[in-house]
Amino acid sequence: MTTPRLLDLFCGAGGAAMGYHRAGFDVVGVDIEPQPHYPFEFHQADALEYVAAHGHEFDVIHASPPCQGYSRMRHLPWLRGREYPLLIDPVRELLEATGKPWVIENVADSPLNGALLCGAALGLPLVRHRRFESNILLLFPPCPGHKPMFHGGATMAYKYRHSGGVSGVIKGQDPRQALGIDWMTRDEMRQAIPPAYTEFIGLQLRRAIGVGE
Numbered sequence: 001m002t003t004p005r006l007l008d009l010f011c012g013a014g015g016a017a018m019g020y021h022r023a024g025f026d027v028v029g030v031d032i033e034p035q036p037h038y039p040f041e042f043h044q045a046d047a048l049e050y051v052a053a054h055g056h057e058f059d060v061i062h063a064s065p066p067c068q069g070y071s072r073m074r075h076l077p078w079l080r081g082r083e084y085p086l087l088i089d090p091v092r093e094l095l096e097a098t099g100k101p102w103v104i105e106n107v108a109d110s111p112l113n114g115a116l117l118c119g120a121a122l123g124l125p126l127v128r129h130r131r132f133e134s135n136i137l138l139l140f141p142p143c144p145g146h147k148p149m150f151h152g153g154a155t156m157a158y159k160y161r162h163s164g165g166v167s168g169v170i171k172g173q174d175p176r177q178a179l180g181i182d183w184m185t186r187d188e189m190r191q192a193i194p195p196a197y198t199e200f201i202g203l204q205l206r207r208a209i210g211v212g213e
Contacts, residue, residue: 004211006202007055009047009063009091013184014038015192016062016105022195023202024211025060037183048087048094055098060205063091064193067107088112096135101208103134103201105193118143119168119178122196126178128168130193136208138201166190 003026008017011029017040020027029035029042030050043050047063055061065087088104088111095102106112107130114133119126121141132138166175166189176182179194 004059004206004209005057006205007051007058007061008040009051009061010065011035011038011042012064012191013188014040015179015181015184015189015195016064016198018181019193019195019198019200020062020202022199024206025202028058037185037188039183048090051094051098055094055100058100059209061095061098061100061102062105062198063095063102064105065091067110067191092133101134101136101205103132103138103205105130105132107131114138115140116143117197117200119194119196120144122200124178124180124194124196125173126169126194128194130197132201136205138204 003024006020006025006027008020008027008029011017011031013035014029014037017027017029017038021040027040029038029040030045030047031042032044032046034044035042051061066085068084088106091104095104104112104114108116110131112131112133114131115138116129116131117140119128121143129143166179166186169175169178175186175189179189179192180196181189181192181194184192
């Protein structure tokens with residue numbers, strides 16, 4: 001049986017990619033920036049141009065467009081007034097044009113038409129809510145409930161914050177173990193999707209395209 005191929009757009013250092021790999025996909029990453037720690041085949045390119053030219057070559061497409069313009073962190077005093085690319089709509093349009101199964105991931109406050117996935121719901125010692133939209137049905141476990149991510153004050157400081165400045169990881173936990181990531185720098189881990197998220201999604205995608213687990 002041929003291994004299904006998955007295109008990983010805006011791939012970063014490969015947190016999402018590793019989860020899809022563990023779910024049984026052959027993953028190819030694309031990012032506008034060099035990604036020397038990306039663990040699979042990588043192409044430095046504009047993600048929108050690449051999917052327009054090559055999206056038809058893949059069985060499934062995942063995209064994680066920049067989140068800064070949708071994140072609540074943009075309201076911090078020292079970030080107000082900055083402009084960030086808002087790419088969810090053009091990404092969705094291009095993915096729909098491919099006719100392939102697709103998934104878009106972004107932060108909880110993004111305008112995606114999808115459900116939230118929480119690390120605690122997957123048994124992980126972290127709270128890193130991410131929203132996922134797809135053109136196939138994805139079923140997520142409910143968030144088990146936990147303390148709010150933010151408390152009051154101008155700095156919007158995290159209650160769940162560290163070890164080592166990696167947000168969402170419960171204090172005292174090794175972020176590498178909590179995230180399931182041991183190949184990234186700390187800065188890369190701050191933005192990464194925990195591989196357990198996309199492994200969970202990837203198994204559903206495999207069933208949707210008829211290759212099972």
